[in-house]
Structure formats: C-alpha cells, structure tokens
Amino acid sequence: MEQPASFDDQLASLLPRLRRFAHSLSRDSADADDLTQAAIERALKSRDQWQPGTRLDSWAYRIMRNLWIDTARARSRKSAREAPEEEGLNVGEDPREAMDASLDLRRMMTAMGRLPDEQREVVSLILVEGFGYREVSEMLGLPIGTVSSRLVRGRTALLAMVGER
Amino acid sequence: MNEDEKFFAWLDGELAPADAAEMEAKVAADPKLKQLADQHRALGAQLRGAFDPIAAAPMPEHLQAALRPSAKVIDFAAAKRARTMPSLPQWAAMAATLALGVFVGTMVPQRTSDPVEVQGGKIYAAAALDHALGAQLASAPAGDVRIGVTFRDQSGAICRSFTAQTSSGLACRSGGKWQVKGLFAAPEGQGSDYRMAAGMDPNLASLVDSTMAGEPFDAAQERASKDHGWK
Numbered sequence: 001m002e003q004p005a006s007f008d009d010q011l012a013s014l015l016p017r018l019r020r021f022a023h024s025l026s027r028d029s030a031d032a033d034d035l036t037q038a039a040i041e042r043a044l045k046s047r048d049q050w051q052p053g054t055r056l057d058s059w060a061y062r063i064m065r066n067l068w069i070d071t072a073r074a075r076s077r078k079s080a081r082e083a084p085e086e087e088g089l090n091v092g093e094d095p096r097e098a099m100d101a102s103l104d105l106r107r108m109m110t111a112m113g114r115l116p117d118e119q120r121e122v123v124s125l126i127l128v129e130g131f132g133y134r135e136v137s138e139m140l141g142l143p144i145g146t147v148s149s150r151l152v153r154g155r156t157a158l159l160a161m162v163g164e165r
Numbered sequence: 166m167n168e169d170e171k172f173f174a175w176l177d178g179e180l181a182p183a184d185a186a187e188m189e190a191k192v193a194a195d196p197k198l199k200q201l202a203d204q205h206r207a208l209g210a211q212l213r214g215a216f217d218p219i220a221a222a223p224m225p226e227h228l229q230a231a232l233r234p235s236a237k238v239i240d241f242a243a244a245k246r247a248r249t250m251p252s253l254p255q256w257a258a259m260a261a262t263l264a265l266g267v268f269v270g271t272m273v274p275q276r277t278s279d280p281v282e283v284q285g286g287k288i289y290a291a292a293a294l295d296h297a298l299g300a301q302l303a304s305a306p307a308g309d310v311r312i313g314v315t316f317r318d319q320s321g322a323i324c325r326s327f328t329a330q331t332s333s334g335l336a337c338r339s340g341g342k343w344q345v346k347g348l349f350a351a352p353e354g355q356g357s358d359y360r361m362a363a364g365m366d367p368n369l370a371s372l373v374d375s376t377m378a379g380e381p382f383d384a385a386q387e388r389a390s391k392d393h394g395w396k
Contacts, residue, residue: 012232016220019228023219024212033225040231070306108215117304118383126177127209128216133179141313141326141365143374146381148170155173159208 007047010056011040017057017129018064023105024124025068027113035071039064058139061129065121065140111161119154122147127155172198176205280329281345290336290343298325298336298343302391304384313365314373314381315390323395326365326373333366335373338395347372 005013019036026032042063043050050059112120125136126147133151137144166174174180175188192198280294290298297310306312313326313333324337324346334348349366365373382390 008232015224015228015232016222019224020216020220024216033228036228037231040228044232066311069304104211104215105218108212116383123212127212133174133177137370138365141328141370142381143314143370143377145166145170146314148166148174149380152169152173155205155208158212159204162211163204163208 007050007056011043011060014057014060015040018060021061021064021124021129022068023109024112024128025065025120027109035064035068038067042067058131058135061125061131062139068121069117107162111158114161115154115157119150119157122150123154123158126151172201173205176202281348287339288345288348290345294327294329294336295343298327299395300391302384302387304387315387316373316377316381317379318376319378321378323390324373324376326369328365333369335369335376337376346376 015036018039019032022032022035022039023029026035039060043060046063050056112124115123121140122136125131125139126133131139133144133147136142137147140147142150171180171184171188172192175185175192178185180188192202280290280292281288282291283289289295293308294310297308297312301307301310301312303312303315309330311328313328315323315325318324318337322337322339324335325343326335327333331351332348333351335346336343337346338344347369349368351366
C-alpha cells in the first residue's frame with residue numbers, strides 16, 4: 001500500500017495556493033509573502049493540532065486567514081499613514097505578457113483591498129481559490145447564508161470597480 | 166436565500182439540480198439577468214487571470230526555506246521588523262521570538278479564575294471571557310478568546326460566538342451580563358490552541374443558526390453596538 005503523503009509534503013504542495021490566497025488578502029506582494037511565511041511557520045508549529053484524515057488545505061487556509069485578521073489593526077494603521085504606491089513598480093525589461101499580468105494583479109489587489117475584510121475573504125476563497133460555499137462556511141465559522149450574502153455584496157462592489165474596461 | 170443570492174449560487178454551481186434548472190430558465194428569459202451573468206463570469210475570469218500566475222510562479226527561496234525543518238523561526242512581526250530595519254542583526258529578531266515564546270508559555274497555566282460563573286441556575290461569562298465579550302472586536306483579537314460572529318437573537322438581544330483555547334460557545338446579553346447559551350469542548354487532540362486551528366464546532370454552528378435573527382453584524386455594526394453598550 002502506498003504511504004500517504006507526509007504533513008510536510010502536503011504543506012509544500014499547498015504553498016503555491018497559499019501564496020495566491022495571501023496575495024488576494026494583502027495590499028502588496030511584500031505583505032503577501034510575509035503573511036505566507038508566517039502561515040507556514042504557524043502551520044509547522046501547530047502540526048499536532050491537524051487531525052490526519054481531515055483536509056489539510058482548509059486547515060492551512062484557516063491559519064493564514066486568522067493571522068491576516070490578527071494583523072488587521074496594524075494593517076489599517078499602516079495604510080492610513082502611507083501614501084498609495086506609485087503605479088508600475090513591477091515593470092521590468094519588457095516581456096509584454098509578464099507586464100500585463102503584473103498590472104492586472106496590481107489592479108485586482110487594489111480593488112480587493114477596497115472591499116471590507118469580511119467580504120474580501122469570502123470573494124477570495126470562493127472566486128479565486130475555488131472553495132464551495134459550505135467549505136468556506138466551515139472554514140470561517142459562519143452560517144452559509146452569511147457567506148452567500150457577503151459574496152453577493154463583495155462581487156457586486158468588485159464588478160462596479162473593475163468591470164468596465 | 167433571496168433571489169440575488171440564488172442567482173449567484175446558480176452561477177457558482179451551488180444550486181441543487183431542480184433549483185438550478187429553474188434559475189437557468191429564468192436567466193434565459195431575461196436579457197438583463199443574462200448580461201449580469203456574463204459580466205460576473207468575466208469578473209471571475211479576470212480575478213483568476215490576475216491571481217493564478219502567483220500559484221504558477223516559482224516559489225521565492227525564503228518561502229521554500231521556511232518549510233525546511235532547519236529553518237529559523239521568525240514570527241510575522243519579526244519579519245516585518247527585519248524588513249523595515251535591515252540593519253537589525255538576525256539574532257535580535259530571534260531573541261524577540263524566543264522571549265515571546267517564554268512569555269506565552271508561562272502565561273497559559275496561570276489562569277486564575279474560571280471563565281464562567283453560575284447564578285440562579287444560569288451560566289454567565291466571567292473573568293477573561295466576560296472581558297473579551299464586552300471589549301473585543303472580531304477584527305482585533307487579543308488574548309485567549311477569539312470573537313466570531315455578533316448578531317441579534319429573536320428577542321433583540323445581542324449575541325456573540327467565541328472560541329477560547331479549549332472550547333467554543335455562544336453568549337447573549339441579558340441583564341447587563343453575558344449569559345452563556347452554549348459551551349462546547351474542543352475535540353480530542355485539539356486542545357492547546359483550538360481557536361487558531363479549528364473552524365466552528367458543528368453544534369455551535371447550529372446553535373448560532375437557530376438563535377440568529379437576520380444577518381450577523383459587519384465590522385461597523387459590531388463597533389457601533391459595542392459603543393452603545395451592547396444594547
């Protein structure tokens with residue numbers, strides 16, 4: 001019989017998705033990578049609390065989300081203090097495609113950043129990360145109706161911000 | 166679920182087949198709804214197009230390194246300090262982490278008073294739990310208790326769900342105190358930091374569902390409600 005993948009291997013394979021989730025929660029890539037690193041470290045430290053047989057991804061996402069909430073205060077102080085960043089920081093030596101991708105990313109991160117936290121996390125988990133309503137309801141400890149109504153408000157606001165190109 | 170929510174649930178493939186067929190027909194017959202569906206499908210594609218490259222990009226070395234057992238332990242705050250103060254020697258950040266570990270370690274077993282008290286056959290929050298329920302916002306957790314959702318029950322009283330280290334529960338405002346409506350122990354083996362590792366206990370989730378009237382408060386409502394003394 002094949003050995004089930006170890007905790008470490010599973011966590012390693014989740015890393016790209018966790019980093020994507022961090023980007024949709026954070027205001028810039030540096031914050032996103034700090035959050036990713038903090039979540040990995042917290043997951044490694046708390047590994048005994050994960051119950052084998054349950055989903056590691058939900059567990060790890062939840063750790064990241066809680067860390068993100070924990071830094072909410074510091075985050076809002078920081079963004080009130082700092083002027084918005086200049087556009088185009090990531091523009092490298094052309095490849096046109098790479099540049100477009102990073103501008104899209106900046107634009108979406110800015111728009112997501114203008115959503116209230118409780119809408120942003122739901123939009124991110126369902127529309128970017130592809131979780132189902134029930135999974136998100138369990139992950140966030142919210143009734144499913146709340147997940148659904150926050151998602152409606154969040155995606156409606158987001159469409160108003162970025163829909164017209 | 167209202168019609169808006171039903172429409173989006175359909176769009177996300179979350180409706181049962183019969184409901185989905187009904188919504189499908191409704192959208193097909195309504196050009197405005199059809200346009201809305203297209204716009205939101207395009208929004209979903211834009212979101213994935215913006216964020217998916219992150220998951221496909223090579224992983225930065227320091228994040229790879231964080232997974233290795235020999236990796237240095239740096240907490241989030243220390244990583245930020247290191248970023249804003251590049252001249253700070255690495256060992257200082259590590260020492261700060263160690264000090265935090267020792268501090269937390271000595272705090273935990275010294276809990277001196279019980280989180281609940283019984284009066285007239287009813288259970289009320291006390292000590293740290295009472296304080297957290299009265300003072301803490303879900304967006305700004307502090308200490309051992311994490312606040313979940315805040316909402317009004319059918320009688321209009323404010324209720325808040327909470328998760329402590331080994332248990333979770335629901336308390337509602339009654340006579341100027343927090344009456345505990347339900348308290349659930351953490352599952353076996355999840356004792357030491359339940360509030361970080363677990364989602365809502367299914368028993369608590371159904372208690373919340375059956376108690377709640379309307380919607381849970383958003384962050385602004387929660388703060389306003391605190392400012393009004395949870396009335």
